[in-house]
Amino acid sequence: MTKQRILVTGGSGQLARALAEAGGDRVRVVGRPAFDFERMETVEAVFRAEDPWLVVNAAAYTAVDAAEKDYDGAMRVNRDGPGELGRLCVEAGIPLIHVSTDYVFDGSNTEPYVETDWVWPQNVYGGSKLAGEFAVFGTGARAIILRTAWVYSSTGRNFVRTMLELAKTRDSLRVVSDQLGCPTSADDLAAAILAIADRLETTGWESRYWGLLHAANAGETSWHGLAEAVFEDAARHGANVPATVEAISTAEYPTPAKRPPNSRLNCGRLESLFGVTMPHWRDGLRRTIDRIFAAER
Numbered sequence: 001m002t003k004q005r006i007l008v009t010g011g012s013g014q015l016a017r018a019l020a021e022a023g024g025d026r027v028r029v030v031g032r033p034a035f036d037f038e039r040m041e042t043v044e045a046v047f048r049a050e051d052p053w054l055v056v057n058a059a060a061y062t063a064v065d066a067a068e069k070d071y072d073g074a075m076r077v078n079r080d081g082p083g084e085l086g087r088l089c090v091e092a093g094i095p096l097i098h099v100s101t102d103y104v105f106d107g108s109n110t111e112p113y114v115e116t117d118w119v120w121p122q123n124v125y126g127g128s129k130l131a132g133e134f135a136v137f138g139t140g141a142r143a144i145i146l147r148t149a150w151v152y153s154s155t156g157r158n159f160v161r162t163m164l165e166l167a168k169t170r171d172s173l174r175v176v177s178d179q180l181g182c183p184t185s186a187d188d189l190a191a192a193i194l195a196i197a198d199r200l201e202t203t204g205w206e207s208r209y210w211g212l213l214h215a216a217n218a219g220e221t222s223w224h225g226l227a228e229a230v231f232e233d234a235a236r237h238g239a240n241v242p243a244t245v246e247a248i249s250t251a252e253y254p255t256p257a258k259r260p261p262n263s264r265l266n267c268g269r270l271e272s273l274f275g276v277t278m279p280h281w282r283d284g285l286r287r288t289i290d291r292i293f294a295a296e297r
Contacts, residue, residue, distance in 0.1 A: 006197055007050050009035060009085070010058030014153035015099065018190035019056060028052070031059065037081030038073075047088045054197055057085055057098045060129070064103070065256040067124040078128035083135030086143060095142040095205055097193060102149035102181060102216070104130040107260025112182075112220070114266045115147075115212040123257035133212075142205050144196065146189075146215040149265055150226070153186035154291035159223070163230045164292065167241050177224035177247035181263045182216035185284030189215060195276045213273070214265040217281035224248075229282060233289035 006023060010016030011031015020029045028050055033039075035046045037059060047055075061067060061077035082098050089096040103126030104119045121127040136143050152158035166173060192215050200209070221229070224247045231241040250259065271277050 004053040004201060005050065006054045006056060007047070007052035008056045008058055010060070011035070012156070013058055013060075014156040014158060014186040015058040015151060015189060017155060018153060018186040019058065019193060022187065022190045023194055035059075037077045037084075040080070040084055043081065043084050044088060047085070047092075051092075053094055054200060055085055055089055055094065055096045056193055056197075057082055057096065060099070061125070064123060064125040064259075067128065068256040071124050071128075074124055074128040075131060078125075079131035079135050082132040083139060086136040086139030086141040089141045089143075090139050093142075095144065095200055095209075096136065097144045097146060097196065098132070098136050100133055100145050100147045101126065101129045102147055102263035102265055103260060104133070104147065105260055105263055107179075107262045109262055112264035112266040113214070113262075115214060115269055122260060125257060126260075142210060144209055145212050146193070147212065147265060148184050148189055148214075149216045149263055150181045150183040151186055151189060152183065152285075152288065154288050154295065159183075159226065160230055160285070160288060161292070163227050164234060164239070167231060167234065167239065171242055172244040172246065173227065173242050174246045174248045174253070175224040175227045176250055176253050177222045178249050179259055179261055179263075180220055180222055182218070182220055182265050183226050183281040183285060184216045184278075185281075185288050187287065188217055188279050188284045192270070192276045192278060196274050199274055208273070213270045214267045215270050215276075215278065216265045216267060217278050217284045218267070219280045219282065220264045221281065222247075226281075226285075229285055230289065233286050234293070237289070237293040239293070 008029045061074045067074040106120040152160040
């Protein structure tokens with residue numbers, strides 16, 4: 001069976017690139033300047049030209065700290081843009097998969113968050129993403145909103161690549177250890193999204209699909225734990241690694257935007273509804289590190 005075209009927003013972003021690589025010819029990635037949430041007229045023009053059967057919105061304002069001084073910009077991209085996509089999907093009668101974030105939570109839970117837990121963003125970025133969830137649902141679209149966490153890939157700007165770059169010039173690093181989450185490989189997230197797309201194409205839209213889903217790699221760690229794992233895997237490739245990676249508190253590394261101390265996600269609904277089980281974060285990281293060093297050979 002020929003797969004129908006999926007329109008993916010996000011341009012050269014790490015998730016959009018992973019979807020393009022995994023999805024092949026059925027994925028059409030669009031981004032700035034041709035498709036730009038800052039110029040809403042481009043959104044409708046590209047949507048109508050592409051005529052997709054499914055849209056995956058991976059475009060977002062992700063500069064968490066910069067958003068603290070750019071409320072309007074974050075809202076345009078993370079709220080108004082997804083809302084417009086929702087409206088267009090309603091008109092076309094097609095589903096929308098919208099990617100959201102763990103930062104909609106305040107981090108006060110002691111257990112991993114489920115989809116029905118109370119949301120209370122602690123920064124502008126999280127607030128703008130939550131506003132985007134409401135905007136999408138408010139259109140009445142056939143929408144699946146995937147909240148994910150701590151996304152990284154072998155390309156682009158992300159925590160994993162930053163750690164590898166810092167290791168080239170520093171003998172010691174200090175990394176926050178009191179924030180817990182689920183590091184998520186963009187490749188694994190893309191695979192989960194395409195599995196959902198396959199189900200939608202096979203069964204057609206069913207009302208039970210509508211709503212929130214958590215989609216992150218299994219397991220949990222801190223930023224410090226993630227950094228140590230990065231260096232452990234990098235060492236297998238003969239890379240220089242810091243002699244020490246000191247665990248510090250959030251208070252010792254202040255940032256403009258407040259981060260939730262716990263943003264672990266329970267992904268049980270993703271498995272029960274779509275039969276998708278995300279790999280363990282350690283496996284996803286190992287594959288990503290292998291790709292990074294393979295590209296450098």
